[in-house]
Amino acid sequence: MAKTEPSRCNLTALRKATRRVSQLYDQVLATSGLRGTQRAILVYVRRSGAPTMGELAAALVLDRTALNHNLKPLERDGLLTIIVDKNDRRSRLVRLTKRGEARLEESQAAWLKAQERFETAFGARQAADLRQTLELIASLEFDERALGSPAS
Amino acid sequence: MAKTEPSRCNLTALRKATRRVSQLYDQVLATSGLRGTQRAILVYVRRSGAPTMGELAAALVLDRTALNHNLKPLERDGLLTIIVDKNDRRSRLVRLTKRGEARLEESQAAWLKAQERFETAFGARQAADLRQTLELIASLEFDERALGSPAS
DNA sequence: CCAAAATATGTGCATATGCATCTATTGTCA
DNA sequence: TGACAATAGATGCATATGCACATATTTTGG
Numbered sequence: 546m547a548k549t550e551p552s553r554c555n556l557t558a559l560r561k562a563t564r565r566v567s568q569l570y571d572q573v574l575a576t577s578g579l580r581g582t583q584r585a586i587l588v589y590v591r592r593s594g595a596p597t598m599g600e601l602a603a604a605l606v607l608d609r610t611a612l613n614h615n616l617k618p619l620e621r622d623g624l625l626t627i628i629v630d631k632n633d634r635r636s637r638l639v640r641l642t643k644r645g646e647a648r649l650e651e652s653q654a655a656w657l658k659a660q661e662r663f664e665t666a667f668g669a670r671q672a673a674d675l676r677q678t679l680e681l682i683a684s685l686e687f688d689e690r691a692l693g694s695p696a697s
Numbered sequence: 698m699a700k701t702e703p704s705r706c707n708l709t710a711l712r713k714a715t716r717r718v719s720q721l722y723d724q725v726l727a728t729s730g731l732r733g734t735q736r737a738i739l740v741y742v743r744r745s746g747a748p749t750m751g752e753l754a755a756a757l758v759l760d761r762t763a764l765n766h767n768l769k770p771l772e773r774d775g776l777l778t779i780i781v782d783k784n785d786r787r788s789r790l791v792r793l794t795k796r797g798e799a800r801l802e803e804s805q806a807a808w809l810k811a812q813e814r815f816e817t818a819f820g821a822r823q824a825a826d827l828r829q830t831l832e833l834i835a836s837l838e839f840d841e842r843a844l845g846s847p848a849s
Numbered sequence: 850c851c852a853a854a855a856t857a858t859g860t861g862c863a864t865a866t867g868c869a870t871c872t873a874t875t876g877t878c879a
Numbered sequence: 880t881g882a883c884a885a886t887a888g889a890t891g892c893a894t895a896t897g898c899a900c901a902t903a904t905t906t907t908g909g
Contacts, residue, residue, distance in 0.1 A: 554812070676705070
């Protein structure tokens with residue numbers, strides 16, 4: 546009994562791996578002035594154009610209030626704007642600013658370096674497979690399956 | 698081009714999956730008064746007996762200061778104690794209290810329910826494989842491999 | 850033995866995350 | 880149309896996470 550047996554908790558395993566990988570990515574990204582989560586937000590906004598907050602939150606599997614909080618520093622730093630949707634004044638449209646686009650461009654090299662380090666250690670093929678698995682878990686269909694037949 | 702292509706970012710994929718699974722576990726665990734991370738801490742302390750903070754942090758892949766913060770609510774609620782190590786007064790020994798042991802016991806059923814829901818949706822075999830993969834990523838060896846040949 | 854390096858932790862600040870609750874708009878239907 | 884349900888966010892609070900920096904002990908070299 547030399548080493549401690551690993552935890553059987555799926556959440557604990559996910560958290561531990563996420564912390565380790567966060568440390569790698571955030572360390573490399575630090576020079577660009579963006580955190581991993583912040584970059585993920587900007588990337589989705591750029592891809593989508595002008596998503597609503599709800600749309601953004603769903604895409605990132607983030608609680609709407611968590612997204613709201615996460616957007617604050619980005620808006621404060623002028624990387625994106627949040628404006629009322631004229632067609633539905635309950636909604637807010639999120640858009641990148643020039644500054645936001647520029648920051649995203651600047652972070653690209655660092656992100657690539659982090660990707661390379663991870664995939665050099667873990668394998669590019671394995672990484673692609675893992676991402677697919679994780680996307681499945683993150684998907685709404687999975688959520689419904691996990692909550693669909695509550696054993697309570 | 699009906700649906701958005703998935704992100705190629707390994708960190709983003711991990712975070713999204715972790716958020717989804719956190720929501721599942723924390724929702725089920727809510728009745729027990731413990732969060733997923735808190736339970737992971739208590740479980741490790743119970744298994745180890747009286748780990749130092751550094752040992753605990755390393756085991757959970759947590760920054761030492763993050764662990765310090767995380768322990769505060771648990772100590773405040775009387776679930777564990779933090780005492781100075783008489784053999785090395787720089788160190789602190791973390792121990793479960795009776796109350797902490799009891800709380801852990803009480804949370805067991807809820808945790809099992811969360812595990813069941815996850816593995817019913819994802820597959821028990823797949824879950825075991827995924828945990829093994831994630832433990833590898835979380836391991837120190839992996840960290841060293843990813844940082845061993847810095848391209849900087 | 851003592852000063853400097855090394856080790857283990859504590860604090861303050863900023864972001865990350867989600868719950869409960871509140872406000873603002875829009876949609877519904879008697 | 881007017882009350883009420885539904886939708887979209889916004890806020891305050893608590894925990895989660897890590898960095899920079901400060902403090903306390905121990906170890907080490909001369």
